[in-house]
Amino acid sequence: MLTLKVIRENKDEVIKRLAKKHFDATVIIGKIIELDDRRKSIQYQLDTNLSEQNTIAKQVGKLFAEGKSVEANAAKSKAAELKEKSKEFSQELSDVEAEQKQLLFQVPNLPHDSVPEGTGASDNVVVRQGGDIPPLFDGALPHWDLASKYDIIDFELGVKITGSGFPVYKGKGARLQRALINFFLDCNTAAGYQEIEPPHMVNEDSAYGTGQLPDKDGQMYHIGVDNFYMIPTAEVPVTNIFRDVILHASKLPLKLTAYTPCFRREAGSYGKDVRGLNRLHQFDKVEIVQVQHPDLSYQSLNDMVLHVEGIVKKLNLPYRILRLCGGDMSFTSALTYDFEVYSAAQHKWLEVSSVSNFESFQANRMMLRFKEEGDKKAQLAHTLNGSSLALPRIVAALLENNQTPEGIKMPEVLKPYCGFDVID
RNA sequence: GGAGAAAUGGCAGAGUGGUCGAAUGCGGCGGUCUUGAAAACCGUUGUUCGCGUAAGCGAACCGGGGGUUCGAAUCCCUCUUUCUCCGCCA
Structure with missing residues (x-):
């Protein structure tokens, strides 16, 4: 499996080299990069969401300890909302990752420069x-x-x-x-x-x-x-x-x-x-x-x-x-x-x-x-x-x-x- | 195959709901001391992902997967593996 780094940084080079293996990578590489962009943005949203959840969870503990149960319960319902969203994000994330991996599995290794041209x-x-x-x-x-x-x-x-x-x-x-x-x-x-x-x-x-x-x-x-x-x-x-x-x-x-x-x-x-x-x-x-x-x-x-x-x-x-x-x-x-x-x-x-x-x-x-x-x-x-x-x-x-x-x-x-x- | 116990960082081993990425010891790395080394002392010590030139920040990971909860290494379910006893066996 090629690394995403190689694919992202040398897109044209990768496509060119795979042509030697008679593999047209133009479409699939494009899709992989597109999915990667989506993956990153979902990851960012998920992380932000989780970060907020973590903050609230800590507050709730503190509020209960201080006996402020009204505030604590308010925070709890806010957390429930965030949790729901996180669930969606992480489902989306794992879908995108699975799809990306499945595509990556289909891309062959890059042939070395010394590999001769040929079909058989x-x-x-x-x-x-x-x-x-x-x-x-x-x-x-x-x-x-x-x-x-x-x-x-x-x-x-x-x-x-x-x-x-x-x-x-x-x-x-x-x-x-x-x-x-x-x-x-x-x-x-x-x-x-x-x-x-x-x-x-x-x-x-x-x-x-x-x-x-x-x-x-x-x-x-x-x-x-x-x-x-x-x-x-x-x-x-x-x-x-x-x-x-x-x-x-x-x-x-x-x-x-x-x-x-x-x-x-x-x-x-x-x-x-x-x-x-x-x-x-x-x-x-x-x-x-x-x-x-x-x-x-x-x-x-x-x-x-x-x-x-x-x-x-x-x-x-x-x-x-x-x-x-x-x-x-x-x-x-x-x-x-x-x-x-x-x-x-x-x-x-x-x-x-x-x-x-x-x-x-x-x-x-x-x-x-x-x-x-x-x-x-x-x-x-x-x-x-x-x-x-x-x-x-x-x-x-x-x-x-x-x-x-x-x-x-x-x-x-x-x-x-x-x-x-x-x-x- | 039957019954029971367990799985935590490189290793050993604590931790039974919040301040735990996780005590402590060993090992590793850096330093002080030393002519050099050892000992002693001090510091440091994982992986992945995202943002960032960087410093850094955020997220996830305590066998795997799922669940409960505002919050899980800790509770529940499930799978896997290991150990002990019994049975069987090359």
Whole structure:
């Protein structure tokens, strides 16, 4: 959520920058400012009214103490009138505030200056590419066929137990999941991220805090009886650790990492893009989150990109890093880098990580602030997050790229984690 | 799941209808003293909104929401959470 200060003070600039995200903010920004003017004037009237009430209440006490009950009763009826008015004002105030908030929720984050123009995935800019695409032998298989050939992932069994998009990992397939999770977490903790195991369901406030609500309601699994949401990413519970928190500036940056399963309904997606591990309703992911000083958040973003790149390199996967264009980036992000790995048998680039700086957009919504030593006023912190990494597509690429007629060879770094060298 | 108790500022903890944004202690910050430090002493110490260049002024906040009253941290209703006892359980 953008701050009112930014909207009021840089109205034209805001509208101009949002155009890059193909969002026409002219009308909505105008409405928000108009409501804000109304809000202020109502607040003023309410405060004045309340102030008068407070004064009278004190007088009444004094008058009774002095035994002047006639005057006291007169004051009482005056107070009753004021109270009636206050009630109206505060009702009006909360209506205006609710309406304003609802509008603010609809305005996306401002894209950073370095965000490229563009409308979709084809306009994203490749900033770096690494690793070699492996030549595959004749008869090389896509990962879903490898999965059944070696009996390591059973998609049909998942359908029986739950539904499509809930695979069952078996034997070395299951062990590989555990190996990757541990490997990623170890990489992250070595880089100074504190490991967290958060709840896998969150309440409504948390879903609002990171912006899943109200706009992405249908994408989360919802537990109606308790009004909980299954988390679509660890970002939600982890970032919400800091909801309504004021930190000391000296504590920044805070760096956290968490493994969680992620649950996404992804309604309406089907076809060959969702085959095998390409898109699932439940998948494993290790996430990194940073809370940083506004002056340093872009430095942190770069650090995170380099960190994730290091992990992908260790896995020896061909990868590229994209800077997302205005049309392809998320509602909440100011600048996003996507990581893709090449899945050789599918001949496709698969997104395995998305690293973003949200600047103060999430922080404003959940009141995450920090205080500089000696400063009286708290200011909004910046939040960043990224996958490091999402498992299924990494597994898809690992299986396809490393297959040989004799079996699938594990990358060197994973061997100690897997306890085996080859899936055969 | 049943019965009872509780929720107050960074922490501990007083406060049962007015003068309470809230005693006191600890912690934090500033100062006096000291070669330096400690101790001691003095002062200071939250958040949000509105008005104001500022100093400042006004309003709200004692778990959340609602109510009673001229006036609520204090009384009532409700929700949530925590603790104790019983039951169940990995």
